[in-house]
Amino acid sequence: DAGITQSPRHKVTETGTPVTLRCHQTENHRYMYWYRQDPGHGLRLIHYSYGVKDTDKGEVSDGYSVSRSKTEDFLLTLESATSSQTSVYFCAIRGEWGTGPLNTEAFFGQGTRLTVV
């Protein structure tokens, strides 16, 4: 298994509270991603990072912020959680894009189920 860990695995929080999800990798991969998975929508990209302190927005970035102060950690923060952010969140990592098979594959964490009540 790829060395990628998401924490927490499950969380229930109240509307309006801040929430931070953590993605930790031991592979020293450059690229890290946060996705949310919702029925009928598949996986949608929230934010991604292509290096320490280098991040960019995905298609559903509103209401989310990220930080990457170290190669191994990529944090996703919901500043003020809303019920529409109830979802399963996946972190993914990959190495450099290239022609080798190992460089094209993204490895996923186990997911975090977040419920906002």
Next chain:
Amino acid sequence: AQTVTQSQPEMSVQEAETVTLSCTYDTSENNYYLFWYKQPPSRQMILVIRQEAYKQQNATENRFSVNFQKAAKSFSLKISDSQLGDTAMYFCAFRPSYNTDKLIFGTGTRLQVFP
């Protein structure tokens, strides 16, 4: 916008039979990567197969193969000799060009394999 479309929300197949899952995508680029991921009930995302757009030969991985039609922007997955363990959600994904770090997913197809 660069999109991935999976038009079959659910599919079913009998054990040992063959099933094909469809995927179409939209990009104006010439070089890109395509992927199929499997998500069993455990929620783990598992790469099934990948295809480089510059390669004309269709990728195969044991019982899994793809039919890559570049002009039609179609990337279907064929599962031969279906097994009960193939029951899962299947997601088509692609990296739209060599100049982007984004990996874009379709909405998924839920496959049920019956004994």
